[in-house]
Amino acid sequence: MEQQVSESASQQVSGSDHRKRVRLGVLLSGRGSNFLNIADCIERGELRGCEIALVLSNVADAPGLAAARERGFTAVAQPSPGVPRAEHDRAMLEHLRAHAVEYVILAGYMRVLTPEFLQAFPQRVLNIHPSLLPSFPGLDAQRQALEYGVKVAGCTVHFVDDAVDHGVVVMQRLVRVRENDTVARLSKRILAQEHRLYPEAIARVLSGRYEVRGRQYVPRLV
Numbered sequence: 001m002e003q004q005v006s007e008s009a010s011q012q013v014s015g016s017d018h019r020k021r022v023r024l025g026v027l028l029s030g031r032g033s034n035f036l037n038i039a040d041c042i043e044r045g046e047l048r049g050c051e052i053a054l055v056l057s058n059v060a061d062a063p064g065l066a067a068a069r070e071r072g073f074t075a076v077a078q079p080s081p082g083v084p085r086a087e088h089d090r091a092m093l094e095h096l097r098a099h100a101v102e103y104v105i106l107a108g109y110m111r112v113l114t115p116e117f118l119q120a121f122p123q124r125v126l127n128i129h130p131s132l133l134p135s136f137p138g139l140d141a142q143r144q145a146l147e148y149g150v151k152v153a154g155c156t157v158h159f160v161d162d163a164v165d166h167g168v169v170v171m172q173r174l175v176r177v178r179e180n181d182t183v184a185r186l187s188k189r190i191l192a193q194e195h196r197l198y199p200e201a202i203a204r205v206l207s208g209r210y211e212v213r214g215r216q217y218v219p220r221l222v
Ligand code: GRF
Pocket: 028, 030, 031, 032, 033, 034, 035, 064, 107, 108, 109, 128, 129, 130, 191, 194
């Protein structure tokens, strides 16, 4: 069984402020509320030992990109329409390398990443998905959940692998489905939980105190 021990960022994250901060690259395609929430958490000192080095989007007019610029972040568009996936991902990698990004945080990034991209950041690409995976991967997860009739929905933070919404699960949060729920209302409650979950999961991964055994994310007690 495969066992990978993360040593990565632990020394950098724990400890005092003068240590180097882990450089995050945030990839988004849309409104960017998860990005903004992570930025707020870092600013408030709730997510420590890291900084957002780059916000990168495949959608030139993504509201999240505009919001990043307004907040003074380095924000770059690498438009994807009409560009073959491999070529686009290579360009994305160049931006990330140019900004010395160490971890990639997908925050509503609506494109599947190539194996070449993922190999450049082994176990260093995280995603958040608005369902309790492995249920309801792909688009419109909240609608899928509601239409299926589940009583409990939620969100998942996972490492990204070659399959869509499939990698090792880091953390999940539950959201109860209410009678007469709508996609909009359920999505709003799930999003509120996403905003709690993602910074916590990022902190855990950056701490380096875990092992991945096969599909299991196993916290390591120190
Ligand atoms: C979130 O629901 C996230 O789970 C999914 O895409 C959405 C992005 O929302 N991957 P936002 O752009 O962060 O507001």
